Amino acid sequence: MKAAIARKHGGPEVIEIADVPPPPPLSHPSLSPDSVLLAVRAAALNHLDLWVLRGLPGLELDFPHIGGADMAGTVAEVGAGVEGFAPGDRVLVNPGLWDGECEWCLKGEESLCQSYRILGEHVNGGFAELIAVPARNLLPIPDDLTFVEAAAVPLAYQTAWRGLMRRAALQAGETVLVTGASGGVATAAIQIARHAGATVYAVTSGSENVRRVRELGAEHVIDRSEASPPSPPPPPFSEAVWKLTGKRGVDVVFDSVGAAIWSDVMRVLAKNGRLVTYGATTGADAQINIRHVFWKQLQIIGTTMASRSEFEQVMSLVFAKKLEPVIDVVFPLERAREAYERLASGEHFGKIILTVGD
Numbered sequence: 001m002k003a004a005i006a007r008k009h010g011g012p013e014v015i016e017i018a019d020v021p022p023p024p025p026l027s028h029p030s031l032s033p034d035s036v037l038l039a040v041r042a043a044a045l046n047h048l049d050l051w052v053l054r055g056l057p058g059l060e061l062d063f064p065h066i067g068g069a070d071m072a073g074t075v076a077e078v079g080a081g082v083e084g085f086a087p088g089d090r091v092l093v094n095p096g097l098w099d100g101e102c103e104w105c106l107k108g109e110e111s112l113c114q115s116y117r118i119l120g121e122h123v124n125g126g127f128a129e130l131i132a133v134p135a136r137n138l139l140p141i142p143d144d145l146t147f148v149e150a151a152a153v154p155l156a157y158q159t160a161w162r163g164l165m166r167r168a169a170l171q172a173g174e175t176v177l178v179t180g181a182s183g184g185v186a187t188a189a190i191q192i193a194r195h196a197g198a199t200v201y202a203v204t205s206g207s208e209n210v211r212r213v214r215e216l217g218a219e220h221v222i223d224r225s226e227a228s229p230p231s232p233p234p235p236p237f238s239e240a241v242w243k244l245t246g247k248r249g250v251d252v253v254f255d256s257v258g259a260a261i262w263s264d265v266m267r268v269l270a271k272n273g274r275l276v277t278y279g280a281t282t283g284a285d286a287q288i289n290i291r292h293v294f295w296k297q298l299q300i301i302g303t304t305m306a307s308r309s310e311f312e313q314v315m316s317l318v319f320a321k322k323l324e325p326v327i328d329v330v331f332p333l334e335r336a337r338e339a340y341e342r343l344a345s346g347e348h349f350g351k352i353i354l355t356v357g358d
C-alpha cells in the first residue's frame with residue numbers, strides 16, 4: 001500500500017512516499033479480533049507529527065514509521081469479534097489507545113491509562129491507504145460531514161474539550177485567554193470556550209490571523225508579531241490583557257506555547273485563576289514566579305487528550321455543527337512532505353489535511 005513514511009528521525013525532509021506492506025490480515029495473532037481494517041480517506045497533521053519525526057525522549061520508533069494520529073475513512077473489513085460496524089461504514093477514529101484494564105481505565109479515565117499510546121506516535125498512523133484499529137475507537141460520521149472535516153477534529157477537539165470543560169471546569173460568564181490562537185487545538189478551544197458562554201481573549205501572530213481568530217469568536221485579539229526594526233518590539237501580551245480586563249486578568253489561560261511565555265501567562269491570570277497547560281511548543285523548562293501562584297491563589301492544571309466519553313461528547317457537538325472544523329489546506333497524500341513543511345513553518349491556520357485515494 002502507499003504511505004508517507006520516515007526511515008529515520010529528522011525534519012520534513014525525511015518524509016517520502018513509498019510502497020509498504022499493508023497491515024496483517026485481521027485474523028493474525030498480533031491483532032485483536034475486535035480490530036477493523038480502515039480504508040483511510042483523509043488524515044490530519046498535528047504538531048505531534050513533528051515531535052515524533054524529530055524524536056521524543058523514551059519513544060523508540062519502529063522504522064519505517066508512518067505518522068498521522070487523525071483519520072477518517074470507510075470500514076474495509078471487520079474482525080471476527082466486531083459488532084456494530086460493517087464494510088462501507090463511514091467513520092472517524094479516536095487516536096488514543098488504552099488497555100481497558102488499569103486503575104484509570106476502570107474509572108473511565110482512558111487518557112490517564114498506564115499504557116496509553118497514540119496512533120502515529122507509538123504505533124503506525126493514518127498517512128497510508130490502510131490501517132488496522134480497534135473497533136471501539138471508531139465513531140460513525142453523519143452523511144453531511146466530509147472525510148476531510150472528520151479527519152480534522154479527533155485529536156484537537158478532544159484535547160481542547162477536556163482541557164477547558166473538564167480540567168478547568170469553565171463556566172459561562174468567565175474569561176479565557178487562548179495563546180497560539182491559530183494552532184489546531186487553539187482554534188478548537190476558541191469555539192469550545194464560546195460554546196460554553198465564556199468571553200475569549202486570544203494571542204496570535206499577524207493581521208490575517210487576528211482577523212480569522214476574531215471570526216472564530218474571540219472578542220479581544222492581541223498580535224504578538226515582532227515589529228520590524230527600527231520600530232520597538234511589541235510589549236508583552238500581558239500588558240494588553242491587563243488593560244483590556246481593567247487590571248483584573250482572566251479566569252483561565254489555555255496554553256501550549258510553553259516556556260517562552262509562561263512568565264507573561266502568570267501575570268495575566270486573575271485571582272483564583274487556572275492555567276491549563278497542554279503542550280510546550282517553545283520549550284518545557286519555564287520560569288514561574290511562585291509569588292504569583294500563592295498570592296493570586298492560582299491553579300496549574302495539566303491535560304492530555306480525553307477520556308472515551310469526553311471524546312464522544314465533543315464529537316457529537318461537531319456532528320450537530322455546533323463546532324466547525326477549521327481547515328487550513330488540503331493536500332493529496334503524495335504531497336505529505338509539503339504538508340509537514342507547512343506545519344513546521346507555523347504559517348497554517350487550523351488543520352492541514354492529507355487526502356488518500358480519489
Ligand SMILES: NC(=O)c1ccc[n+]([C@@H]2O[C@H](COP(=O)([O-])OP(=O)(O)OC[C@H]3O[C@@H](n4cnc5c(N)ncnc54)[C@H](OP(=O)(O)O)[C@@H]3O)[C@@H](O)[C@H]2O)c1
Nearest residue numbers: 047159180181182183184185204205256278279281304305
Ligand atoms: N497534551 C495533549 O494532549 C496535546 C494535544 C494536542 C497538542 N499538544 C501539543 O500542543 C501544541 C500545539 O499543538 P497543535 O497541533 O495545535 O500545534 P500547531 O497547529 O502547530 O499550533 C501551534 C501554535 O503555537 C503558536 N506558536 C508557535 N511557536 C510560537 C512561538 N515561538 N511563540 C508563540 N507562539 C508560538 C502558533 O500560533 P500563533 O501564530 O497564532 O501565535 C502556532 O500556530 C504542540 O506542542 C503539541 O504537541 C498536546
Ligand SMILES: [Zn+2]
Nearest residue numbers: 099102105113
Ligand atoms: Zn488503562
